[in-house]
Amino acid sequence: MIWLIDAASWLLLVAGALLSVIGAIGIHRMPDFYTRMHAASVTDTAGMALIMGGLLLQSPNFAVAIRILMIVAFLVLTSPTATHALARAALDDGLRPWLRPGDKR
């Protein structure tokens, strides 16, 4: 039974790490600020959730599990807010989103 939990935890951790790498590649490859933020959000949400899920399965006792859940709650609350504030500030500052050449608005 314990190996099943370990396997599940590893699966989650590896998947989370993979998504974080994808997010990092996206930050480098995307054409403008807003699309880069979109790439970063992959790390922020799915990557974070999967890694924390993997760690949750590894937690030795209830106290650690509660702490991990609190970290998740904190991140779920703060990271979308930070992203929102950042995008909003950029838009207020007059930064136009990138459009495909030829696309008109």
Added chain:
Amino acid sequence: MTLHLLTVILLTFLVISALAIARMRELFPMVMLTGLYSLCSACLFMVLDAVDVAMTEAAVGAGVTTVLMLAALALTGGREKPAARKRTLMALGVTLATGAALVYATLDMPYFAAAATPVQQHPITAHYLYTMPVEIGVPNVVSAVLAGYRGYDTLGETTVIFTAAIAVLMLLGTRQRKAMRPVNDNSILRVVAQLLAPVILLFALYVQFHGDYGPGGGFQAGVLFAAAILLFGLVCGLDAAHAIMRPNLIRIMAAAGVLVYGGTGVATMLLGGQYLDYDVLAHDSVQGQHLGIMLVEFGVGLTVTATMVGLFAVFAARGSWRG
């Protein structure tokens, strides 16, 4: 092994962010990178098991300082002025010489975690670790050393912080010009800030009064308190922050903290002990030590909170910047 790897990675990040800061001309990303630098340092302190320091570094370096720097930027300009070629060469020379001297000095330093060093072998280390539980009896050795054995040092530090607050208040004045406006109609930020601020305040209280038992104490709690109020002030405007802490209250708190600390010392003298010798504060010496440490940590917390919030308020009151 993993720890070593982690240390190396964090140190690499530190060097990279320092180099990036040196290469930049725009001040705004520079401030952001200094925040990152502080965050890496905090992680490094965490790896080294210095949780007390890590907490302060994370809250001050990555949080409060970044906000204060941005506030200063709003008053000045966003771009570095290019210096004259001759002066940059001279600066480079001085920096290289200092760096070389520091690297040369590290050759004399013991290896990390080496046992045969004065720090490990000096009798005072054994005293702190083995006699402290009997003499003072608090689980967190750092608090016992900071507020108990080296109470004079901490009194000095608290006074330095207080002096800094006075100096900035005198330089920038308390005159209100154009107060910082709140972030316009952003209800998302407002709701989240109002949700987070009480939690941070609660955590600060825990850190303040749990400092004897776990990592924490006056400095950490003070900056956490200030961080919560800064967050609130940034999002809801300076007036809203002043509604919680009036300018007068901030000034009184900053002075009261030092007064509590110094007053504890005077109280011990009046009770027949020496200055900051907490033994005489209660019927038995261990109880007295507990009471004394709690009192001086409270004083430190008051002064640190008031100073941080006061600095922010002074900057925010001058610039017409949006958070």
